[in-house]
Amino acid sequence: MDGSTCMTEVSEEQLSEFAGKVMEDIGGAFAVLLSFIGDQTGVYRTLRDIGPCSTAELASASQVDERYLREWLSAQAAAGYLIYDGTNDYFSLTPAQAVVLAQEGHPACLQGLFQQLVSQFTTHEKAIEVFRTGAGRPWGEHHGCCFCGTDRFFRPGYAANLVNAWLPALDGVVQKLSTGGKVADVGCGHGSSTVLMAEAFPASAFYGYDFHTPSISVATEKAKAASVQGNACFVNASASAIPDGDFDLICMFDSLHDMGDPVGAARHLRQCLAADGTLMLVEPLAADSLADNLHLLGQIFYSASTLICTPASRAQEVGLALGAQAGERRLTAVLKEAGFRHVKRATETDTNMVLEARP
Ligand SMILES: C[S@@+](CC[C@H](N)C(=O)[O-])C[C@H]1O[C@@H](n2cnc3c(N)ncnc32)[C@H](O)[C@@H]1O
Structure with a gap:
């Protein structure tokens, strides 16, 4: 025809x-x-x-x-x-x-997402080039508005849910953090999640890790501005190289699927956990099959994933390219392959799922 x-x-x-x-x-x-x-x-x-x-x-x-x-x-x-x-x-x-x-700061305010989206139009030539060649596109090579927009968009959701709903949904974690625990936030970006937890649990120590140096600098400034530099610090490190710290809790907020080797990273993080420690994985909400993700939220996540997440993973070793709509079944398989024996969905919101993994 x-x-x-x-x-x-x-x-x-x-x-x-x-x-x-x-x-x-x-x-x-x-x-x-x-x-x-x-x-x-x-x-x-x-x-x-x-x-x-x-x-x-x-x-x-x-x-x-x-x-x-x-x-x-x-x-x-x-x-x-x-x-x-x-x-x-x-x-x-x-x-x-x-x-x-x-x-600003209201969960319904969409300027952060606007900012992230505008950053993608700003660098559309690069998007076209990697789409054609299959090359990776490192997170750090995006326009600065991408980092600010991401933080601006996610932070209100963390402020509304992290301390009040997500941590309490994990078995025994709030109790440990209240009395004094050790927490890593891996792929912490601008560190909003780390700072929120450090404010809520002054007896615990929080370490934010990210391999994007400018984000670590911004996060350090945010910790100072929030006066939590006493129990929150930020370190420039890749997920597979964070120091073994007997962590009670390791969190990953929208970062695992951006990693080139999520299995290798999760395997390393499992070794950094205390024997009774917990990994909290926060990922975009998604069903397991494409057919079930064909709605507005799916469109938005798949679009961001085409432009940002998938090329960011491709730019790293292994380049698994999980994508931002991997779904619970695939994420669970990644965590099980990394050696976590117990994985379950602890809770969810309209946009995120929270998985709890234990060694
Ligand atoms: C979508 S951003 C999320 C940032 C932050 N967690 C938040 O929720 O606002 C993904 C972050 O993962 C970081 N990242 C990706 N791959 C990484 C790796 N292999 N090691 C450490 N950080 C990584 C990026 O630098 C980026 O800051």
Whole structure:
């Protein structure tokens, strides 16, 4: 069947339905970039704080160019990202828009994800090149917004769940941390998870490890800012080279699937655990089969995985490329191959699964 035959078989209705869906996605892609501009220039925060206002008032209060702002506001109003009142030519944010677009730290605020996404467009030539050649793309070679966006997006979820729900779901761990335990956070990135735990359990010692030197520097600064440098420190190390420390708990937040040799790393971490220690693996929520992951969350995770996680794994030794939607069955197989005898799903959220593994 050639292309022209194929075309004649497409009904107008099917064509307009699918083209309409894609047009919506194009509108969404523009909205994300424009929204990130609103975040970086502080326009949303100003609009939220001063309330309904004219373009001129908002331009003056947020110190941006009035003409560009007018175009931006028009696009954002058309996208449904803010409200336009034609009776007085005023713009405003609804409470929900203010939370999603401007409330830093709220679990529903999506600017971190916007930032991560924009970073991928910024370096699209590299994405195309590795897609074609199959070469790896090290985590550290992404645009800086990728690291900041990742931390900004994940942190509110950790703040909401880690201390209150995930650690209590592990057998006996909270008790050990309350009286004084030793914890490693492997692939800690900017260290938000480490700092949150160090704040909650002052009697315990926390070590964040990552092989990305700039992230370790940021994490160290965050520990200082949170005044937890007494019981939290950050070390530049690859997962398979962290020192054996008789750890009571080793955590991995969204990092195992990025590793080139997750089996080798998990095997090494098992040896770094105390005999009755626990590995907590936090990974994106996913079903075991592709067919069951074909929904919006799956689309987002598979997309990030195509651009970031899979090439990051490929850039390392072994290059297993688990992907961000590996699913519980595959992750359990990795942990069992690494020598963990007991693996179970301890808990989950709408976006993450938490696996508990014991030697
Ligand atoms: C998606 S980021 C998650 C960062 C952090 N855990 C968080 O939740 O915000 C993955 C992290 O794993 C780190 N990483 C990947 N492979 C690693 C390895 N083999 N050894 C140590 N760190 C690694 C990366 O440098 C990156 O900081």
